[in-house]
Amino acid sequence: GQERKSSKYGTMGRSLADLLDAQDKRGGTSHRGASGGNGSRWKEDSPRQPPRDRGQGGASSSSRWQQNDDDRRQNPRGHGAAPPSSSRWANKDVPTSQNNSRSSPKRGAGWHKSHRGPSNDMSYEERRARIERGAFEASERAGSGGRRGGKNDYTGDDDISTWIGPLVEDERTGEKRCTYYQDRDKEYPFYCDERGYQLLQTLMKENAALLELNEQRIEEAAASSLATQSSNDGEADNYTKAYSADVIVRIGRGLYAHKPTLRTKGVTWSTEEYSHPGLQRMYLRMKSIQRFTEIWALLERAHSIGTFDRIYERGSGRVRIAAIGGGPGYELLAARLFFKVKCPAVDLELICMDVCEAWRPCAQKLGFRFVQYDITDGNTDPLAAAGLEPGDLDLCIISCVMIYCTTKETMNMFYKLLHEGSVGAALVSERGEKTLACTMFEELGGSVVRLIDQSFGMDERQAIRCSNEFYEANQLRRLDFSGDAKPTFPNVPYEEHKQKRRGRGLC
Secondary structure, eight states, rough: OOOOOOOOTBBHHHHHHHHHHHHHHHHHHHSTTTTTSSSOOOOOOSSSOOOSSSOOOOTTTTTSSSHHHHHHHTTSSSSOOOSSSSSSSSOSSSSSTSSOOOSSSSSSOOOGTTTOOOTTTOOHHHHHHHHHHHHHHHHHHHHHOOOOOOTTTTOOOOOOGGEEEEEOOOTTOOEEEEEOOOSOOSSSSEEEEEHHHHHHHHHHHHHHHHHHHHHHHHHHHHHHHHHHHHHHTOOOOGGGOOOOHHHHOOOHHHHHHHHHHHHHHSSSSOHHHHOOOHHHHHHHHHHHHHHHHHHHHHHHHHHHHTHHHHHHHHEEEEEEEEEETOTSSSSHHHEEEEHHHHHEEEEEEEEEEEEOOGGHHHHHHHHHHEEEOOTOOTOOOHHTTTTTTSSSSSEEEEEHHHHOOOOHHHHHHHHHHTTTOOOEEEEEEOOOOHHHHHHHHHHTTEEEOOOOTTTTTTOOEEEEEHHHHHHHHTTTTEEEEEEOOOOTTTSSOHHHHHHHHHHHTTT
């Protein structure tokens, strides 16, 4: 039912490109959704009504974890409290254009500021060549092969740990609070208490090991490129310019920001691009906090309605969880830490499944089993790919994948997985507030529990899909974040825009 028009952003249409751009910039899922906002070419003919049967719980926009009036006066755009006027914990060695929480989005240069420029007559090859040419030119201007410091210094990379501020006492409440960011420009702050701060510090420690692994791969790729160039010296027809480590990182930045595959083929990045060590560096730096906090929020919501009660009742034994489209493994890292708190006696077996083989070292570094798996391959279901039998898998986590593969074949596969495969539930986190996958799964006869408050309009960014038998057997209940059950990472995924939208009479 989605209208697909040709535009300068490719055949997927501008709505998807803008959706992904908004996510990268905002840090977190976009409220525009796969169906687009008002006036979107993908907008449905008639608005869908919020479900009345299941998933009505959740913290409303008037709950305690919203920003107060003072914060809103400081930042009328509705993105939470305004960033601090100065930061003691920002990376002072990085140019303002690369590390500035105070500047307007229109100020400062950056790769991602110019990605709307390419015209429709440029092929993928032309876009890719432009990115690589720009990387070489920028590296040459930087001099000394682009290295401006010493070890671990790539093109002025910010220390990702500076996206997480110190734990300080809130003058208004007296409670300790941490400010952290999910977006590249540190423009939109999020807040958490000491519990969230400690989890983010654990994430940073684990992520440092992945970045070190990535650095080794970049250096190996640079050495291989230099060796190839040396072997071709004197052969004009075979001459290739060596890719230094700096150039490789700059190409990754260009791929991350310009998204040539999205502009020409409708998918954010191809498997080849995901395998590029420079793009992987950007992904590890920019997606770590976002993916981790979103999945932690998803697990808390699922916990609050009783999804894991049977696991808690068992108290011990093996629990298998698979992340489908799990990338480097941030979803499973959140799951491991979550169950360590909630049910420490269980023996977790965590399986990271992704089409990109290049993520294997990262997933294994985190301690997970990696299985190469293509969710669009209708001939292989996840259980068979992982070498499991029906009943062997307790839960699966799906994060920001369905936006690209919501087809009849994929939904049938998930329906069979949750019914014939006896998988307890699929925990789903997506970008858009309205997702076709939820409706399609219900039409097949499955149950969908929407985990975010629906009172201000449809919001399917976090949901549980399961069989009707699982729903009834576990007596899934409404969400309740009252009292001590308040979320560890409030406003994830962000919801401030809903109250503003309600004021305009849009929900």
